[in-house]
Amino acid sequence: MPNSDIPIAAGSEAAMRASATVEPVIQVEGLQAYYGESHILHGVDLTVHEGELVTLLGRNGAGKTTTLKSIIGMVGQRAGSIRVLGQETVNLKSNRIARLGIAYCPEERGIFSSLSVEENLYLPPVIGEGGVSVEELFELFPNLKERRGTKQGTRLSGGEQQMLAIARILRTGAKVLLLDEPTEGLAPVIVQQIGNIIRKLKERGFTILLVEQNFRFAAGLAERNYVMEDGRIVDMVRHDELAAKEAQLQEFLGV
Amino acid sequence: MVFDVPLSFLALQLFIGLQNGAFYALLSLGLAVIFGMLNVINFAHGAQYMLGAFATWLGLEYLGISYWWSLLLVPIVLGLFGILIERALLRWLYDLDHLYGLLLTFGLVLIIEGLVTDGFGSSGLPYDKPALFAGSERLALSGLTGNERDFMVVPIYRLWIIVAAVILCIATWYMIERTRLGSYLRAATENPALVRAFGVNVPLLITLTYGFGVALAGFAGVLAAGLQAITPHMGSNLIIVVFAVVVIGGMGSILGSIITSFALGLVEAITRIAYPEASNIVIFVIMILVLLTRPAGLFGREA
Numbered sequence: 142m143p144n145s146d147i148p149i150a151a152g153s154e155a156a157m158r159a160s161a162t163v164e165p166v167i168q169v170e171g172l173q174a175y176y177g178e179s180h181i182l183h184g185v186d187l188t189v190h191e192g193e194l195v196t197l198l199g200r201n202g203a204g205k206t207t208t209l210k211s212i213i214g215m216v217g218q219r220a221g222s223i224r225v226l227g228q229e230t231v232n233l234k235s236n237r238i239a240r241l242g243i244a245y246c247p248e249e250r251g252i253f254s255s256l257s258v259e260e261n262l263y264l265p266p267v268i269g270e271g272g273v274s275v276e277e278l279f280e281l282f283p284n285l286k287e288r289r290g291t292k293q294g295t296r297l298s299g300g301e302q303q304m305l306a307i308a309r310i311l312r313t314g315a316k317v318l319l320l321d322e323p324t325e326g327l328a329p330v331i332v333q334q335i336g337n338i339i340r341k342l343k344e345r346g347f348t349i350l351l352v353e354q355n356f357r358f359a360a361g362l363a364e365r366n367y368v369m370e371d372g373r374i375v376d377m378v379r380h381d382e383l384a385a386k387e388a389q390l391q392e393f394l395g396v
Numbered sequence: 397m398v399f400d401v402p403l404s405f406l407a408l409q410l411f412i413g414l415q416n417g418a419f420y421a422l423l424s425l426g427l428a429v430i431f432g433m434l435n436v437i438n439f440a441h442g443a444q445y446m447l448g449a450f451a452t453w454l455g456l457e458y459l460g461i462s463y464w465w466s467l468l469l470v471p472i473v474l475g476l477f478g479i480l481i482e483r484a485l486l487r488w489l490y491d492l493d494h495l496y497g498l499l500l501t502f503g504l505v506l507i508i509e510g511l512v513t514d515g516f517g518s519s520g521l522p523y524d525k526p527a528l529f530a531g532s533e534r535l536a537l538s539g540l541t542g543n544e545r546d547f548m549v550v551p552i553y554r555l556w557i558i559v560a561a562v563i564l565c566i567a568t569w570y571m572i573e574r575t576r577l578g579s580y581l582r583a584a585t586e587n588p589a590l591v592r593a594f595g596v597n598v599p600l601l602i603t604l605t606y607g608f609g610v611a612l613a614g615f616a617g618v619l620a621a622g623l624q625a626i627t628p629h630m631g632s633n634l635i636i637v638v639f640a641v642v643v644i645g646g647m648g649s650i651l652g653s654i655i656t657s658f659a660l661g662l663v664e665a666i667t668r669i670a671y672p673e674a675s676n677i678v679i680f681v682i683m684i685l686v687l688l689t690r691p692a693g694l695f696g697r698e699a
C-alpha cells in the first residue's frame with residue numbers, strides 16, 4: 142500500500158493540531174539514497190509532526206539506518222526532498238543540518254574511546270536554547286552520574302554507553318531526535334529504563350523518530366509506526382490499529 | 397667512568413642528544429597530529445621545516461625581521477601556506493589510500509626543494525642569531541670540586557632549543573588532551589562523520605589542523621636557522637629520521653611521540669659515545685625491532 146494514500150496526521154492528536162497550522166518537523170518525500178554504486182533507498186516518504194513519537198520498523202537491511210542517516214546528512218548521495226523544521230536539507234552538509242535543531246543517536250552508539258565520559262557528554266555543541274541541563278541529565282540517568290569520572294567512554298557497559306549517547310544529544314537544545322535502535326543488545330531491565338526515558342522525553346515535548354526492531358517496545362510508545370522493506374515504506378500503522386494489524390506486522394518484521 | 401671519557405664530554409653529548417630530540421619532538425608531533433586528522437602521511441613536513449629556516453633568513457636579510465619576530469611570524473606564514481595546500485590539494489585525497497597523500501606530498505617536496513635550490517643554491521646560507529645566544533654557560537656537574545673535568549659547557553642556543561621545544565610540546569599536548577577544542581580533534585580523529593553530524597564544522601577543523609602541523613614545522617625551522625647552515629635539503633635529511641621516530645613511538649599518542657623523540661635523541665647520543673660508527677643507524681635498527689615486536693609502535697594502539 143503506497144504511503145501517500147494515508148492521511149498522515151490521522152490518529153495523532155498532536156499531529157492534527159500541528160498539521161492544521163504548521164509544517165511537519167520532518168517531511169521526507171521520494172527520498173533516494175546511495176552508498177557508492179548501491180542504491181539503498183527507493184523513494185521513501187514519511188512525515189513527523191511536532192511533538193510526535195514515530196517509529197520506523199523493518200527487518201535487518203531494510204534501510205532504516207540509511208533513512209535516519211539521510212535525514213541528518215550522513216549519506217553523501219541522496220535525492221528527493223527532505224525538509225527539516227521547514228528547510229530543504231537534501232543538499233546541505235550534516236553540520237548545517239544539525240544546527241537547524243536536530244540530533245542523531247547512532248545505532249553503534251558512537252561513544253568515543255579517546256574521550257572521557259564527561260568529555261563525551263559535553264562533546265556535541267549547544268545548537269539552541271532550552272537544552273536539558275547536566276543536573277537534570279544526571280537525574281534522568283543516575284548511572285552516568287556515578288560513572289562521570291571514567292577516563293575512557295568505551296569502558297562503560299553497553300547500557301551505560303547507550304544512555305550516554307542519548308544524554309549527550311539532549312544537552313544541545315535540539316528538539317528533534319533521531320534514535321537508532323536504542324535497545325539493541327541490552328538486558329530487559331535496561332530496555333525498560335530506556336523506554337521510561339523515551340516516554341519522559343516525549344512528555345517534555347521532544348519530537349522523536351525512533352528506529353526499532355523490538356516491535357513490542359516500539360509500538361507501546363509510538364503514535365504511528367512506519368514499516369520499511371527493501372528501501373521503501375510499505376505500511377503505516379496508527380497506535381489504535383495495532384491490535385487489528387498485529388499479525389500482519391509480525392509477518393512483515395519476521396518475528 | 398663507564399666509557400672512559402670525561403664526564404663533561406659525556407654530559408655535552410647527552411645534552412646535544414636532547415637537543416636533537418627536541419627537533420624530533422616538534423616534527424613528529426606535527427606529523428602525528430596531521431596523520432590523525434587527515435589520514436595523510438605528510439612527506440612535505442621536512443620541506444616545510446626547511447622553508448621555515450629559509451623564511452627566517454629571508455626575513456632578516458630583506459625585511460630586517462628579527463629572530464624573535466620570526467619565531468612568531470614564520471609559523472604563521474607557514475601555517476597559511478599549509479592551509480592553502482590543504483584546501484587546494486590534500487582535501488581531494490581523504491577517501492583514498494594513504495599512498496596517494498604520501499605521493500602528493502612527496503611531489504611537493506621535489507617541487508619546493510627544486511625551487512629553493514634554483515633560487516639560493518645548495519651551499520648553505522649563514523644566519524646571525526641574536527648575540528644573546530652566542531656564548532656558552534659553565535655548569536657544575538658534581539658539586540664544587542673545582543676539577544675542570546666536572547664542568548660542562550652548555551651552549552646557550554642549544555639550551556634554548558630544548559626549552560622552546562618542551563614548552564611548545566607541552567602546550568600542544570595540553571590543547572589536544574585537556575581542552576574542548578582538543579576533544580573535538582580527538583573525536584574527529586575517531587569518527588569525523590559523527591562529529592560533523594553533531595554540528596561541528598569538521599572540514600574547517602581539518603584545514604586548521606594541517607595549518608597548525610605545518611606551523612610547528614616552520615617553528616622548528618626557525619630554531620634550526622640559528623643552529624646550522626640553511627640548505628634546501630636540510631629537511632629531507634632530518635625527516636627520514638623523524639619518520640622512524642614516529643614509527644617507533646606509534647601514531648596513537650601525543651605524549652608518546654614526545655617522550656619517544658627525546659628518548660631516541662638520548663639513545664643516539666649514547667651510541668655516539670659508545671660506538672660512534674652506529675650512531676646514524678641506531679634509530680633505524682630500533683625501528684626494525686619495534687616493527688617486528690610491536691607493529692603499532694611503543695605507544696600506538698593495536699588496530
Ligand SMILES: Nc1ncnc2c1ncn2[C@@H]1O[C@H](COP(=O)(O)OP(=O)(O)OP(=O)(O)O)[C@@H](O)[C@H]1O
Nearest residue numbers: 176179181199200201202203204205206207208354
Ligand atoms: N556503508 C555502506 N555501504 C554499502 N552498503 C551499505 C552501507 N551501509 C548499509 N548498506 C546496505 O544498505 C542496506 C540498508 O542498510 P541499513 O543499515 O539502512 O539497514 P537497517 O534497516 O538499519 O538494518 P538493521 O536493522 O540491521 O540495522 C543493507 O543492504 C546494507 O547492506
Ligand SMILES: [Mg+2]
Nearest residue numbers: 205206207248
Ligand atoms: Mg540499522
